[in-house]
Amino acid sequence: MTLIASDELTDGRHIELPPEAGDVNAPRFEPNDGWLRAAEPAAQKAAIWRWFATRYEEIETTTPSEATGDTLEPQGGTVALDATLRERFAEVVPAEVLDGLIQQAQSRAGNDWTPHRLDKAGS
Template sequence: MVMIATDELTDGMLVDLPPEAGDVTQPFFEPVDDWLRTAQPIQQKTAVWRWFATRYEELESSTPHDADGNYFFGTKEPPVQADEVLRQRFGTVVPDEVLGSLISTLQSKAGNLWAKVDPDKLSS
C-alpha cells in the first residue's frame, strides 16, 4: 500500500501522538474525540491523517485501471471523496481551519478520490 508520508501533511514535522490520543498500534486507528478537541493543531492533523490513512489509500496506485484512466473496481467498493469522509467524521471535533488545511494538502498531493483499504492488506 502506498501512503503519503505524515510529514508531508504536517508542515514537515513528524509528530508522535500521546497515549491519550488513542491506540496507535491498532490497524484501524480511532482517535479519542475528547483528546482530539483539545489537542494542538499539529497533533489534530496527525491524528486525523492517521485515522484516514488506516482506512483509505490513494486511488491511483491501489486500483487497477486502463491507459485511459478507467478504473476496474470488481468487488472493490467505489472510491470515496476524502473531503466528505473527513468532514463527516471530524467536522464537529476538529476546527475547520485545521481540517481544511489537511484536506487542501491531501487533495494537492493525491487528489480527492480515495479507495477503501482492503482489510486483508493490513494482515499481510
C-alpha cells in the same frame, strides 16, 4: 504515487501521537475525540490523517488499469476525501485545521480515494 506521509501534512514535523490519542497500533486507528479537541493543530492533523490512512488509500496506487490506459473502477468504489473527513471530524476540530489538511492532501493525491481492505490478520 505513494501514500502521503503524515509529516507532509504537518508542516514537516513528525508527530508521535501519545497513548491518550488512541491505539496507534490498531489496524483501524480511532482517535479519542476528547484528546483530539484539546490537541495542538499539528497533532490534530496527524491523528486525523492516521484515521483516514488506516481506512483509505490512493486510487492510483491500488487500481489496475486496462491496456488502453483507462483506470478500472476500484473494488469497493470510491470515497471523497473532503466529505469523509468533514463527516467524521467537523464537530471535533476547528474548521481551519480540517480545511488545511484537506487542501494539503488534495493537492498531493486528489479527492477520490478507495477503501483499504484489511487482510485476514487484520492489517
